[in-house]
Amino acid sequence: MGFSAAAARALRLHAFCPRTPSAARPSAELRFRGSAGRTPQAVTEARKSKSIDDLPGPSLPTTLYWLFIKGYADRSHLLQDVQKSLFGPIWRSQFGPFDIVNVASPELIAEVIQQEGQFPLRCELPHWKEYRDLRGQAYGLHVETGPEWYRIRAALNPKLLKLQEVSAYRPIIHQVVGDLLGRIQLLRRRSEDGNTVSDLTNELYKFGFEGISAILFETRLGCLQEDIPPDTLRFITAANDMLTLSETVVLFPRWSRGVLPFWRRFVQAWDDLYDVARTLIDRKICEMEAQVSRGETLEGLYLTYLLSSDKLSRSELYTSVTELLLGGVDTTSNTLSWALYHLARDGAAQERLYREVISVCPDHREPNSDDLSRMPFLKAVIKETLRLYPVVPGNGRFISEDEVVVGNYWFPKKTQFHLCHYSACHDEAQFEEAELFKPERWLRGEASRGRAAPSCYKHHPYSFIPFGVGVRGCVGKRVAEMEMFIALSRMMQNFEVQPQHGAPVVEPKTRTLLIPGKPINLRFLPRA
Numbered sequence: 001m002g003f004s005a006a007a008a009r010a011l012r013l014h015a016f017c018p019r020t021p022s023a024a025r026p027s028a029e030l031r032f033r034g035s036a037g038r039t040p041q042a043v044t045e046a047r048k049s050k051s052i053d054d055l056p057g058p059s060l061p062t063t064l065y066w067l068f069i070k071g072y073a074d075r076s077h078l079l080q081d082v083q084k085s086l087f088g089p090i091w092r093s094q095f096g097p098f099d100i101v102n103v104a105s106p107e108l109i110a111e112v113i114q115q116e117g118q119f120p121l122r123c124e125l126p127h128w129k130e131y132r133d134l135r136g137q138a139y140g141l142h143v144e145t146g147p148e149w150y151r152i153r154a155a156l157n158p159k160l161l162k163l164q165e166v167s168a169y170r171p172i173i174h175q176v177v178g179d180l181l182g183r184i185q186l187l188r189r190r191s192e193d194g195n196t197v198s199d200l201t202n203e204l205y206k207f208g209f210e211g212i213s214a215i216l217f218e219t220r221l222g223c224l225q226e227d228i229p230p231d232t233l234r235f236i237t238a239a240n241d242m243l244t245l246s247e248t249v250v251l252f253p254r255w256s257r258g259v260l261p262f263w264r265r266f267v268q269a270w271d272d273l274y275d276v277a278r279t280l281i282d283r284k285i286c287e288m289e290a291q292v293s294r295g296e297t298l299e300g301l302y303l304t305y306l307l308s309s310d311k312l313s314r315s316e317l318y319t320s321v322t323e324l325l326l327g328g329v330d331t332t333s334n335t336l337s338w339a340l341y342h343l344a345r346d347g348a349a350q351e352r353l354y355r356e357v358i359s360v361c362p363d364h365r366e367p368n369s370d371d372l373s374r375m376p377f378l379k380a381v382i383k384e385t386l387r388l389y390p391v392v393p394g395n396g397r398f399i400s401e402d403e404v405v406v407g408n409y410w411f412p413k414k415t416q417f418h419l420c421h422y423s424a425c426h427d428e429a430q431f432e433e434a435e436l437f438k439p440e441r442w443l444r445g446e447a448s449r450g451r452a453a454p455s456c457y458k459h460h461p462y463s464f465i466p467f468g469v470g471v472r473g474c475v476g477k478r479v480a481e482m483e484m485f486i487a488l489s490r491m492m493q494n495f496e497v498q499p500q501h502g503a504p505v506v507e508p509k510t511r512t513l514l515i516p517g518k519p520i521n522l523r524f525l526p527r528a
């Protein structure tokens with residue numbers, strides 16, 4: 001089901017900011033007061049309206065039939081549309097331990113978000129909490145709730161959410177992108193036809209890991225090297241195992257821990273992750289102490305800032321930096337994979353992007369922040385990619401602080417909502433020719449250069465919120481955008497991408513995140 005996936009991994013992402021990032025923030029007139037803002041009389045009135053039990057929705061056998069007979073288990077993003085067409089934009093689904101209210105129109109998504117409360121929660125993560133308790137670790141961003149969660153977010157937010165602050169990471173990202181380009185050169189030369197990079201997403205995953213670690217730990221891990229160092233390999237494997245096992249472990253009751261292998265492997269993966277992160281952080285602390293003892297000024301990037309701001313305990317730091325890392329790897333790498341996949345199939349869009357990049361940055365000059373701000377088509381390509389493939393296809397809100405009214409239904413405290421992002425941004429009523437890759441739809445007031453004129457910006461703001469919204473919105477949005485803009489623009493400077501001869505169409509599948517259902521193999525032809 002859409003949500004079980006989102007619930008299991010919603011865990012892995014999700015950040016926030018002191019207030020909603022302005023780009024993602026819906027306009028004021030769309031905001032309305034939640035039940036917290038209602039008079040007692042209004043709440044009583046609301047209670048007279050329909051309740052959760054009046055909601056339509058599939059029976060358990062129907063859900064099982066869809067998931068396992070009709071094959072939606074790994075295409076749950078499509079199930080959002082199927083169920084919306086059967087039940088309307090709000091419906092209930094029950095499955096194992098999950099009892100979920102799904103909302104699939106931008107208006108209803110807005111209603112949920114407006115009532116999310118002061119300390120929004122995506123969903124509860126009992127298995128992560130259980131692990132932290134087992135090891136006596138601090139809860140961190142994903143497990144902590146209420147004001148304690150806010151305290152941690154507030155410590156992590158600075159240096160991640162402002163464009164100016166994030167531009168400090170540009171040089172290191174350029175360095176990592178340089179390594180990615182070198183790796184692409186190597187792989188294409190080695191390929192049978194001298195041009196193809198097979199399973200591009202896998203290479204971009206290593207890029208994502210290297211990029212975010214370079215910022216967070218201020219250390220190069222060597223993910224893009226030919227021989228990946230053993231500790232780095234252990235780190236990558238542990239991150240992948242933990243996230244994959246997280247989706248399984250949450251489905252099984254606690255008594256099964258000693259019987260089935262999943263819990264033991266989940267604990268091992270977390271232990272490895274935590275251990276490598278702690279080693280990297282401790283190493284940085286030693287370096288900083290040595291610098292201070294030599295009377296030198298402390299200079300560094302994110303970790304230096306966190307350590308010197310002293311707002312988190314050591315244990316909170318280990319947990320929170322690891323959780324930031326988990327949010328920042330396959331989100332950017334999958335988005336970049338889809339962007340390149342489409343550019344390879346759309347010669348006109350690729351040519352337009354190439355022309356834009358070289359007109360702003362000729363002769364392979366590395367783009368700076370000002371250059372990037374003069375590349376609207378580059379941004380449009382990333383937006384359109386995130387619209388077609390919202391890497392988090394379904395998000396969650398567990399509204400525990402208040403009773404809420406959504407779509408004229410009254411819901412008690414502790415209702416779990418599933419926000420159907422995928423369905424909202426594939427809605428024809430919001431985006432004309434919604435299934436087509438049309439980056440130009442995002443170019444406000446620009447001529448569409450012979451392609452169908454887009455009806456840009458006519459959509460409801462909540463029909464496109466790929467980074468979430470509100471105080472719990474993605475903390476890594478700015479970093480992710482910078483990584484993707486730099487990587488894509490420099491790839492365009494250096495290569496023309498083409499599909500491999502006879503390559504099949506690649507459809508997405510849901511593994512909590514929306515990922516390519518088959519390997520993406522592309523030809524990289526060097527630009528003159």
Ligand code: HEM
Binds near residue numbers: 332392467
């Ligand atoms: C294409 C790239 C990315 C996309 C589409 C994305 C999307 C999201 C979404 C939808 C959420 C949930 C927001 C909400 O509940 O309202 C989220 C949260 C989060 N993201 Fe991202 N993300 C991306 C990149 C990153 C990066 C690079 C980082 C690391 C710096 C990161 C770290 C996080 C964290 C830690 C959270 C949880 C925040 C919290 O719960 O307070 N993300 N992201």
